[in-house]
Amino acid sequence: MRALGNTSLSRRGFLAASAATGVGAAALSACGSSDSGNSSGKTTIEWWNITTTEPAKKLWAQRAKEFEAAHPDVKIKIVTLENEAYKSKMTAQTASGKLPDIYHTWGGGVLEQQIDAGLVEDLTDRVSSWTDTYVPAALAAYRFDSRTYAVPFDIGAVGFWYNKALFKQAGIDTPPTTWSGFLDAVRSLKSAGITPIALAGKEKWPGMYYWAYLSMRVAGLDAMHKAATDADFTGDGFVKAGQHLKDLVALQPFQKGFLGAGYSTPTGEAAAMGNGKAAMELMGQWAPVVEKDAGKGLGKDLGFFSFPAVEGGKGALTEVFGGGGGHAVRKGAPEAAVEFLKFFGEKEFAGKLVKETGLIPVSKDARGALTDPNLTAVSDALNAATGFQLYLDQAYAPAVGQEINDSVAALVAGSKSPQQVTRSVTQVAKSEKS
Structure with a gap:
């Protein structure tokens, strides 16, 4: 399901966006400073997303815990915001030049503005080895001048x-x-x-x-x-x-x-x-x-x-014609942020997201998890796509x-x-x- 630009999740009628909880002013003001670690000596990665509905919200939190277990020196701090609140906060953060370490993006014009302002990491060389099986249409919204600035986790088409x-x-x-x-x-x-x-x-x-x-x-x-x-x-x-x-x-x-x-x-x-x-x-x-x-x-x-x-x-x-969701990384974020994106995109977890949340797989490796004939039809169109226009x-x-x-x-x-x-x-x- 998409949540794009002026168009919210609830407007599409597929996901009822709920109010975010546990997001205080301190969390919203700390962007751009998480590479310095905290009192426990761990590196904190702040991850902003708009996944407010279950079971996806629970699965994403679980994945963060699994990453922390595999990387004891890293803490993933999740900030979940409802779609419209997220857009408002991100507009302010972009204007201030302080973006979260990892943040949700729909690509396109907004991401390009952030790139032009020097706020986004060029991920091309660090993700190419594990995104080579991704559907080209899924990557299109996040590529500018043949460079990749975000990693998709969702894709769809009209x-x-x-x-x-x-x-x-x-x-x-x-x-x-x-x-x-x-x-x-x-x-x-x-x-x-x-x-x-x-x-x-x-x-x-x-x-x-x-x-x-x-x-x-x-x-x-x-x-x-x-x-x-x-x-x-x-x-x-x-x-x-x-x-x-x-x-x-x-x-x-x-x-x-x-x-x-x-x-x-x-x-x-x-x-x-x-x-x-x-x-x-x-x-x-x-x-x-x-x-x-x-x-x-x-x-x-x-x-x-x-x-x-x-x-x-x-x-x-x-x-x-379509769109999806992806994750970008702020310029200068700890390397653990990119490692988390790789961890998040692993085949087993990608398959779980497809089976349990209804996402259309962005990687051909996860296509086997797709059993719904309607979503398979959309996936087929995306896999055969010779061009892609973002919403x-x-x-x-x-x-x-x-x-x-x-x-x-x-x-x-x-x-x-x-x-x-x-x-x-x-x-x-x-x-x-x-």
């Missing part, structure tokens, strides 16, 4: 979840692989009296996924990066992406009242899918759990397929990500044109850059 029974009812034999084929499938579902797509229009971010993927498929990944660098999203590829989304909206594919629908509410997007009231939703790997929680769940009738390719576009069907509220400045959410929501509602979307996003991007 794609279409679909109701196999409803597809069969509409005469759709296989999931579409092209955008024109996708629009044809929408028409077939409507003709059969089936709502094609469930969408949480009220929350905006689910609609943004469509524009993001269409931009990837039409403009291409290089254009996505260049637009952020140049603060200019007015290129033809981004306008065409908006037009393709407008074409979809014109087919009226969403459930009745979608503009006021939430994601995980009893009458929201996930419930519509989970109760068989819609044939598809575009969502991340957490979707099956939320569908079952908000509705009945589809069981064996649930399937997954990648976002279709757009004919004539520069992107490929095998390029993935836009991570890859770009937070204000830019929010403007994309807002402007795309306006496009879906019919109050903005594709050109207006690109101009609004560009205006905010230039403002952030100045």
Whole structure:
């Protein structure tokens, strides 16, 4: 499950973020000084994370104790913060130049800012020997100029979840692989009296996924990066992406009242899918759990397929939109911090996380622990990925990500044109850059 940029864990409806406990002011002010040891003569490694839910929280604490047992001269001090509180604290710590020894990162723009400020260790040479089996897509968000600055422990991707029974009812034999084929499938579902797509229009971010993927498929990944660098999203590829989304909206594919629908509410997007009231939703790997929680769940009738390719576009069907979580190390942290990351990533523990917490493995060595067919489908897409685009509220400045959410929501509602979307996003991007 992701917790990215402006988007919290609870907003995704997969993990209910709980308030952190036992985090005092002293803990929050000690960053950057833990290499000096303590009164017991041990080296203290301060580890900030956002793992507030069980069983992961217990497993992570257990792993820290196991490391301490193997390294009697090291103490792991865990600071667990709820997602939004963490982002707030880390913003302040980054501004002060004092980061924790080990800290959670989503990669992308925020990590790059920390790197540019000289606050993050370049881990390339120290982790390459044990991350060589990692899925390339899992490492992508943490690599800059071919250097690695964090080690992932989680990875996920957005794609279409679909109701196999409803597809069969509409005469759709296989999931579409092209955008024109996708629009044809929408028409077939409507003709059969089936709502094609469930969408949480009220929350905006689910609609943004469509524009993001269409931009990837039409403009291409290089254009996505260049637009952020140049603060200019007015290129033809981004306008065409908006037009393709407008074409979809014109087919009226969403459930009745979608503009006021939430994601995980009893009458929201996930419930519509989970109760068989819609044939598809575009969502991340957490979707099956939320569908079952908000509705009945589809069981064996649930399937997954990648976002279709757009004919004539520069992107490929095998390029993935998603994100995950990783750990970075502050510049000058004790070597034990890197040793802990290696210990944390060992195959046996990685397999335990997959089995007990539902994480998709970042290492191919841990893939055998993955038994859930839905998560396996996402993992397959990630393993076959030829390119990876980080969630836009991570890859770009937070204000830019929010403007994309807002402007795309306006496009879906019919109050903005594709050109207006690109101009609004560009205006905010230039403002952030100045």
